[in-house]
Structures are given as structure tokens and as C-alpha cells.
Amino acid sequence: MKRVVVTGIGALTAIGNNVPEYLEGLKSGKSGAQPITQFDPEQFKTQFACEVTNWDPTDRLDKRAIRRLDRYIVMALYAADEALKMAGINNEAGERIFDLDPDRAGAIVASGIGGLGTLEKEIMDFADGSGTPRYNPFMIPKMIANMGAGHISMEHNLRGPSYATVSACASGGHALAAAADDIRLGRADLMITGGSEAVVTKVGIGGFNSMKALSTRNDDYKTASRPYDAERDGFVLGEGAGIIILESLDHALARGATILAEVAGYAASSDAYHISAPHPEGAGAKMAMINALKYAELKASDVDYINTHGTSTPLGDTAELKAIQLAFGEDVYDLNISSTKSMTGHLLGAAAAVESVACILAIQHNFVPPTINHFTDDPEIDPKLDLTFNKSVEKPVNVALSNTFGFGGHNSATIFKRYNP
Structure with missing residues (x-):
């Protein structure tokens, strides 16, 4: 099977509107939480989120076209523009400069909810x-979850595989795995993959509030996302997009592309347990990590960094750490673990994509992003685990694993490694 490599990345998050800004936010431990600006949240239990701000999509996209697109689609297109430029497929003006075979290129881009706004x-x-039932004629095309992938394929003339994966918060991980498989199995030379989500809306906040899933720390919103802290009280809703350009190694080398990392392995599993709560012993998550390592032909001791699902929920954080300890054994004490959701919030279907970009940046720049907002140790968490609290760590990162888990018991684990010819 063909080797799959990363040649471009794009990021749009609450801590950075492009890859350089996102990298700086990760290194500095920036909190993206702020009072909600997209609607008046006064009636809601949670009045803050990790919104994308100071962002003008017309910098890269057509103003007239934007009016016909949901925010999540605009975000996907915006991040894809950056990734294609980094990959050397398009120039700074957004024009195609590499003669890409459109029948051998596609887009698999996830969204957990789609156009909720x-x-x-x-x-x-x-x-x-x-x-009178007078709905906007663009309502359905703006709303459905596949249109991030659809618009990317139309905008960039990609006639290969194009669709969305929808598996709640694991959606982005499943999209990346599907895109990598198309390349490994010879069905495509290049795939645009990742995820986009924009659900900081009344329905989004109200719905998650009703489940008691969100933090309600309105008086201290900057530190509300507290993965692994004893006083964590729920996740902070985030929005944004992460886009990754995948290519077969031979295709990337033939066109002289810069290779950022290699996709080493991935796996999926199901808890088969509960609609929203994780398996208390992390059974499904453990198997996803073990099988990803097998696929990658790597040992547990080869992994330098795990970017966890780490949402800042009381049940989820401890269950994931149990799963990691079961999967890695004693080797777990020799690696760094962190949750970048402490900075970006939880991007739902885009979480795996944005966090995969963080793993790729960790490999490129030899650092581990921190888990910020840690104040109180949780007695149920093994104190010997290195959860990279509050400050980033400079260290060689040759192999990084990204975990994402979704409502319905969906689990995804993806492993990136430093490219070695």
C-alpha cells in the first residue's frame, strides 16, 4: 500500500485565524474563551464560548458567495485555501499552480452538526x-453537513471522492482515515480532509446546556475549560476549521512538495455503551489506540505525545486516561499528554482536524502544547502522568497520537510521525 504524507495544513480557531497564529497560541497557552458575541446569551446558563473573532472571510473568499453559505462552510473553504497554498497547489492569489489531475483528487471534510445557524x-x-412557509431557497444547501466537502470540491475542481463523515465529535478523525485510505488503496493521489463546525448559536448553547455538558463558569470564562482539573464542570463550546492536505508519498515527491509529516496509522472503535457517557474503563478508546499502533507498526514506547480528547468533563477525562494507561502500560510515564481543548474549546466535528494540525505542528516544531487552566489535582488521576500542565514543553516529537471520541460511543485514534525517507 502507498505511504500517505501531509503537505499542507490550514487552521481557523479561537486562538489563531491561520496556522502561524494557531502555532503561537498553542505555544503560549492562550485561552480562546470569551463572552458570546453572535447572539445575546443573557438567558442562557452558559454565556461564553471559544469564538473565531477578528476574522474577515472576504480576505480569501468572494463576498457574494459568502452570503449563500453557512458559517461552517465558509470556515472550511477559508482553511482549505490556506492549506492548498502551503502545499504549493495554489499560489497566494488562490490560483492553481500545480497541474493536479482532478479525477485523482477529492475532499472528505467532516462536520458533526452542519449548518445549525x-x-x-x-x-x-x-x-x-x-x-407563511417562505424559506430561503439556499436553506437546505447551507444546512446539510456534506456541503463543506461539496463546496471545496467545486471551488477547486476535485472530481475524486467527496463527502462528509458525521460521527459527532469523532467526525474529523473518521474523515482523515477515510481520505488516507483512498490514497493508500490507490483511488486518489491527493485528498483534502479535516473538519469544520460553527454551532455557537442559541440552539447549540441551549441544547448542550440542557444536557449539563457545558461549563457554566461565567464569572471566570477564560479558565473554564479545565481538562483533568478536580473542579472541571464541563466543556467550552468552540468553533472553527482544520484542513489537512494528504498525498501519496510518490505524488508528493514527484512534484517536489515539502512533507510536513506522515500519517502512520489510524483506527476506529465503538464503546457500545451509552448515548453520551464514555465507557467508564475506556474500553473502546483503548482498542482504538491499540489498533492504531498495530496499523502503524509502532510500539507504545515510540509515541512521544498524545493529544487527548480531554473535553473537561468529569466522566470523560478520567475514562480516557484509564484507556491510555491500559493501552500504553508503563510506557505511558515516558510521554507527554495534553488537551488543547483547554485553549480552543471543543470544536465537535472539527476537533480531530484542528487537533491533528496541533500534532503536526508539534512534530514540525518539537514542542508539546500545554493543558492550561490547571489549578487543583484530581485525586482520581494518576499523579505520575505528565499532563503538560499550564506551560508548553520543548522536546523532540517524532510520533504524536490524536484521540477523539463522540456521542454514540464513536472513537477515533490517528497517529502522525516525522517523515523519514
Whole structure:
């Protein structure tokens, strides 16, 4: 089977609107949490989120086209533009400079929920109006979760595999695995993959509040995302996009591309346990990590860094760490673990994509991003684990693993490694 490498990345997050800014945010331990600006949150238990701010999509995208797209689609297109430029497929003006075979290139881009903002607006406009069912003709194409991939394929003339994966918060990991498989099995030479999510809306905040999933630390929102802290009280909703350009090694070498990392292995599993709670012993998560290591033909001792799902929920954080300890044994004490959700918030279907970009940057720049906002040790967490609290660590990172788990018991584990010819 063909080797799969990374040649471009794009990021749009609450701690950076492009890859250099995202890298600096990760290194400095920046919190992206702020009071919600997209609607008045006064009536809600949670009044803050990790929003993308100071962002003008018309810097890269057509102003007229943006009006016909949901925010999550715009974010996907914006991050894809950066990734394609980094990969040397497009120039700084966004024009194609490499003669890519459109039948051998595709886009598999995840979204856990899709155009929730569009759906919310259309229903509320109808409810507040005369009752006449006059919906926007673009409502359905703006709302459905596959249109991030669809618009990327149309914008960049990609006629290969194009679709979305939807598996809650594991969606981005499954998208990356599917895209890598298309290359490994010879169905494509290049794939654009990743995820995008934009659900900082009344329905998004209200829905997660009703499940008691979100932090309600309104008086201290900057430190509300506290993975592994004894006083964690839920996750902080985030938004944004992460896009990764994957290529077969021979295709990348033939065009002289800069290789950022290699996709070493990946695996998926299911808890088969509960609609939203993780398996208490992390059974499914453990098998995803073990099988990803097998696929990659790596030992547990080869891994330098694990970017955890680490959402800052009481049950989820401890279950994942149990799974990691079961999967890695004594080798777990020789590696660094961290949750970058402490900075970006939880991007749901885009989480795996944005966190995979963090793993690639860790390999490129030899550092481990921190788990910020740690104040109180949790007595249920092994104190010998290196959870990289509060400050980033400079160290060689040759192999990094990204975990993402979703409602419904969906688990995804992806391993990146430093490219070695």
C-alpha cells in the first residue's frame, strides 16, 4: 500500500485565524474563551464560548458567495485555501499552480452538526413571521453537513471522492482515515480532509446546556475549560476549521512538495455503551489506540505525545486516561499528554482536524502544547502522568497520537510521525 504524507495544513480557531497564529497560541497557552458575541446569551446558563473573532472571510473568499453559505462552510473553504497554498497547489492569489489531475483528487471534510445557524435562523424567522412557509431557497444547501466537502470540491475542481463523515465529535478523525485510505488503496493521489463546525448559536448553547455538558463558569470564562482539573464542570463550546492536505508519498515527491509529516496509522472503535457517557474503563478508546499502533507498526514506547480528547468533563477525562494507561502500560510515564481543548474549546466535528494540525505542528516544531487552566489535582488521576500542565514543553516529537471520541460511543485514534525517507 502507498505511504500517505501531509503537505499542507490550514487552521481557523479561537486562538489563531491561520496556522502561524494557531502555532503561537498553542505555544503560549492562550485561552480562546470569551463572552458570546453572535447572539445575546443573557438567558442562557452558559454565556461564553471559544469564538473565531477578528476574522474577515472576504480576505480569501468572494463576498457574494459568502452570503449563500453557512458559517461552517465558509470556515472550511477559508482553511482549505490556506492549506492548498502551503502545499504549493495554489499560489497566494488562490490560483492553481500545480497541474493536479482532478479525477485523482477529492475532499472528505467532516462536520458533526452542519449548518445549525442556518436552520435556527430559518425556523425562527418563520415562527416570528406571518406563518407563511417562505424559506430561503439556499436553506437546505447551507444546512446539510456534506456541503463543506461539496463546496471545496467545486471551488477547486476535485472530481475524486467527496463527502462528509458525521460521527459527532469523532467526525474529523473518521474523515482523515477515510481520505488516507483512498490514497493508500490507490483511488486518489491527493485528498483534502479535516473538519469544520460553527454551532455557537442559541440552539447549540441551549441544547448542550440542557444536557449539563457545558461549563457554566461565567464569572471566570477564560479558565473554564479545565481538562483533568478536580473542579472541571464541563466543556467550552468552540468553533472553527482544520484542513489537512494528504498525498501519496510518490505524488508528493514527484512534484517536489515539502512533507510536513506522515500519517502512520489510524483506527476506529465503538464503546457500545451509552448515548453520551464514555465507557467508564475506556474500553473502546483503548482498542482504538491499540489498533492504531498495530496499523502503524509502532510500539507504545515510540509515541512521544498524545493529544487527548480531554473535553473537561468529569466522566470523560478520567475514562480516557484509564484507556491510555491500559493501552500504553508503563510506557505511558515516558510521554507527554495534553488537551488543547483547554485553549480552543471543543470544536465537535472539527476537533480531530484542528487537533491533528496541533500534532503536526508539534512534530514540525518539537514542542508539546500545554493543558492550561490547571489549578487543583484530581485525586482520581494518576499523579505520575505528565499532563503538560499550564506551560508548553520543548522536546523532540517524532510520533504524536490524536484521540477523539463522540456521542454514540464513536472513537477515533490517528497517529502522525516525522517523515523519514
